[in-house]
Amino acid sequence: MRRMTVSGEWRCPAARIPPGSTATFTLECGGRAVKGFVVNFEGRYGAWVNSCPHVGTPLDLWPNEFFTEDGRALICSTHGALYEPDTGLCTAGPCAGDRLTPLPLHVENDTLVVRCG
Ligand code: FES
Secondary structure (H helix, E strand, O other): OOOOOOEEEEEEEEOOOOOOOEEEEEOOOOOOOOEEEEEEEEOEEEEEEEOOOOOOOOOOOOOOOOOOOOOOOEOOOOOOEEEEEOEEEEOOOOOOOOEEOEEEEEEEEEEEEEOOO
């Protein structure tokens, strides 16, 4: 069985996440597992906790499926809330006006680095 190593930092070559794509990860934050995802929206990266502000479920019922079909928004697959990919603002649905929880993201030598908030 393959065991996944979880730490307080996630690194990934930026080239592996082209515009319009996402990647998921799990961070170990103060003894707690925090599931998150990175978004590349038109060349701009964002990192968010994978938890919908509505009732706290992951946004992606299908693993790593976050974008709407037109690629303009992120969508929660449970009740359809829509989010701006670069600000995390919920623009429609049961949690309109709320926001996804951001995670600190830095680019170091073409590598994305996400750490606990
Ligand atoms: S849990 Fe996301 S919209 Fe309800």
